[in-house]
Amino acid sequence: MSARTHTLPPPATKGGVGIRLPWWALALPALAFVVLLALMLNPSDAQAASSDPAITHLFERVQQLMTH
Template identity: 65%
Template sequence: MSAPTHTRLHPATTGRVDIRLPWWALALPTIAFVTLLLMILNPVDAHAAAGGPVIAHLFERVQQVVAHNAP
């Protein structure tokens, strides 16, 4: 009586990892890193610091809403 044989669904590997990424998978994080680095090196161009009180009021409002809806 013959035993059933198991067929491989995937070809045999050579032991190395073969991962291929699309070009944007490396380009987008690189662009984001360079942009943030330039903003840190030249903070004069970062205009977000001018809106400080607005951000503080927004956080206060969020805290009030969360505290009001908490059980």
């Protein structure tokens, strides 16, 4: 005699994803992005700002273009 196999029913979703994220799951990456962007736009505040001056000039130019 063969045994019956039990299959799971398909998940019931009604057009949307039922996953809710906590507020910090979006806030922390956004905060990290803003901090890194601020460090790139103002490299004189960073400790290792004495690297290639061409990159520093490029970021200063981008900062000037964004503020005008």
